[in-house]
Amino acid sequence: MGTHNLEELFQNKIDLEIKIEPKNWMPEAYRKTNIRQISQHAHSEIVGMLPEGNWISRAPSLKRKAILIAKVQDEAGHGLYLYAAAETLGQSREQMFNDLHSGKAKYSSIFNYPTLTWADMGAIGWLVDGAAIMNQVMLTRTSYGPYARAMVRICKEESFHQRQGFESLWVLSKGSEEQRALCQDAINRWWWPALMMFGPIDSESTNSDMSMKWKIKRKTNDELRQQFVDMIAEQVKLLGMTLPDPNLRWNEARKHYDFGEINWDEFWQVVKGNGPCNKERLEARKKAWEQGAWVREAAQAYANKQRTRNKAA
Ligand code: FAQ
Numbered sequence: 001m002g003t004h005n006l007e008e009l010f011q012n013k014i015d016l017e018i019k020i021e022p023k024n025w026m027p028e029a030y031r032k033t034n035i036r037q038i039s040q041h042a043h044s045e046i047v048g049m050l051p052e053g054n055w056i057s058r059a060p061s062l063k064r065k066a067i068l069i070a071k072v073q074d075e076a077g078h079g080l081y082l083y084a085a086a087e088t089l090g091q092s093r094e095q096m097f098n099d100l101h102s103g104k105a106k107y108s109s110i111f112n113y114p115t116l117t118w119a120d121m122g123a124i125g126w127l128v129d130g131a132a133i134m135n136q137v138m139l140t141r142t143s144y145g146p147y148a149r150a151m152v153r154i155c156k157e158e159s160f161h162q163r164q165g166f167e168s169l170w171v172l173s174k175g176s177e178e179q180r181a182l183c184q185d186a187i188n189r190w191w192w193p194a195l196m197m198f199g200p201i202d203s204e205s206t207n208s209d210m211s212m213k214w215k216i217k218r219k220t221n222d223e224l225r226q227q228f229v230d231m232i233a234e235q236v237k238l239l240g241m242t243l244p245d246p247n248l249r250w251n252e253a254r255k256h257y258d259f260g261e262i263n264w265d266e267f268w269q270v271v272k273g274n275g276p277c278n279k280e281r282l283e284a285r286k287k288a289w290e291q292g293a294w295v296r297e298a299a300q301a302y303a304n305k306q307r308t309r310n311k312a313a
Contacts, residue, residue, distance in 0.1 A: 014215050019145035022088040030214055033207060034144050035089050037216065039096045042082035043107035047100075047281050049075045051115040052124060060118060067164055068121060074157045081154065085146040101286050109267060110197050112275030119172055119179075119186035125165015127187070127194040127232065133158045134228045135198065143215040166235065173239045180241075187236070188244040195259075196267045198225040204264075226256055233257045 006025050013020065020026055049072050056072065059065035083093050099105035110128055115121070136158060139151040172183040199205055199221040211217040219227075229248075236243055247260035269275065 011213075014143050014213075017215075019148065020143050021145045029210065030216075031089050033211060033214070033216060034147065035086055035091045037207075037211075038082055038086040038089075038144075038147055039091065039099070040106050040108075042079045042086060042096065043100045043105055044111065045075045045079035045082060047107045047111045047285060048128075049079075050281055050284055051111055051113070051277075052121060054115050055118060055121050058118070059121075064121075064168070071125070071161055071164065074161065078150075078154045078157070081150040082147075085144075085150045088146045089144075097289060101282065101289060103273060103282065106271065108197055109270040109275065110193050112270050112278045112281060113189070113193050114277055116189070117182050117186060119169065119182040120190070122165050122168035122172060122183070123186035123190040125161050125163075126169055126235075127165070127190045128197070129158050129161040129165060130232065131194045131197045131228050133162060134224050134231070138218045138224065141215075141218055166239075169239055169241075173241060183239070184241050187239075187241050191243050191245070192262060192266075193270075195225055195229070195262055196270075198222075198228070200264070200267070229257050229259050 007027055010020075010026060010030075013024075020030070052068060052072050052075075056065060056068050059068050083096060086096060087093060096105065100107070110131075115124070133155060136151055136155050140148055140155055142148045142151065169183050169186075172179045202208060202220045202222045205221050208217060208220055212220065233243065233248060233250075245260045247258060249258055250256075251258045270278065273279075
């Protein structure tokens with residue numbers, strides 16, 4: 001069968017909501033887009049452990065420490081499911097790590113911002129995990145089977161993450177003047193970077209058209225960003241806090257909140273590697289890779305020994 005017919009059959013499957021599985025025929029560009037997005041998503045989960053990991057040893061109570069450790073461990077698990085999903089498309093894990101360490105592969109801009117106070121843990125849970133879920137609920141219905149299935153489990157854990165973040169800020173918001181100020185300051189610093197997580201505006205989004213046609217993405221960057229603003233603009237009222245945007249207001253005609261201009265120059269600077277923590281984050285990942293070499297070697301030696309034993313038996 002010619003490539004043209006195969007492409008037509010492939011698109012028919014997508015239109016009929018039939019999942020694409022690893023051994024099915026797929027256009028090369030579909031494979032590449034999925035490898036790009038899934039591996040970048042995996043890298044985001046792994047690099048995303050660093051900003052919160054920074055506060056594990058300084059959590060204010062045993063309960064908060066246990067919650068934070070569990071959350072950071074969950075992110076590691078998400079990264080592993082996602083690397084495994086990308087491997088089903090023929091990309092080796094080693095190649096994915098090489099691409100991250102060389103700076104070729106991207107990861108979410110949000111993780112290049114510093115975590116300055118304890119309140120940042122709450123703000124990350126509420127705003128960063130909140131933005132992540134908004135995008136990831138859509139991805140539970142993405143067309144590539146292994147990615148969609150990984151996202152179902154990830155979303156269950158992410159919704160717990162968001163609730164714990166909100167609850168942590170809730171406690172601060174009911175506390176002393178100093179605690180309330182910490183809470184507001186964290187919201188002020190994380191709000192705009194959280195909005196950037198959804199990616200560039202639709203007219204600048206180079207991948208969206210094909211990703212929507214192939215149902216890798218089901219909603220555009222701007223649609224999801226608007227959904228997020230509408231949700232958070234209501235939730236912030238419960239905290240008795242404000243969002244740092246003088247242009248935020250309900251638009252009755254649109255039935256959505258209007259919001260101010262995002263600093264796209266800042267976004268692209270961060271994506272290009274010039275954010276506040278880009279260098280530090282990559283250095284930490286490279287160091288972990290180098291220092292973990294003995295673990296990989298030991299695991300490999302053990303696997304080889306098992307194989308030899310099994311053959312002999
Ligand atoms: N940061 O054409 P589009 C989490 C790049 S997980 C950096 O619109 P696309 C959990 C984009 O790659 C958070 N780069 O791209 C957690 C593309 O460049 P390329 C991660 C960005 O793929 C919580 C170029 O700009 N979530 O937070 C960003 O169609 C707490 C043009 O953009 C996912 O990865 C950005 N924000 O749409 C962990 C979800 N935005 O690759 C720890 C899966 C765009 O062509 C603690 N990914 N770029 O060179 C997606 O849904 C999509 O990839 C988008 C971007 C929506 C992120």
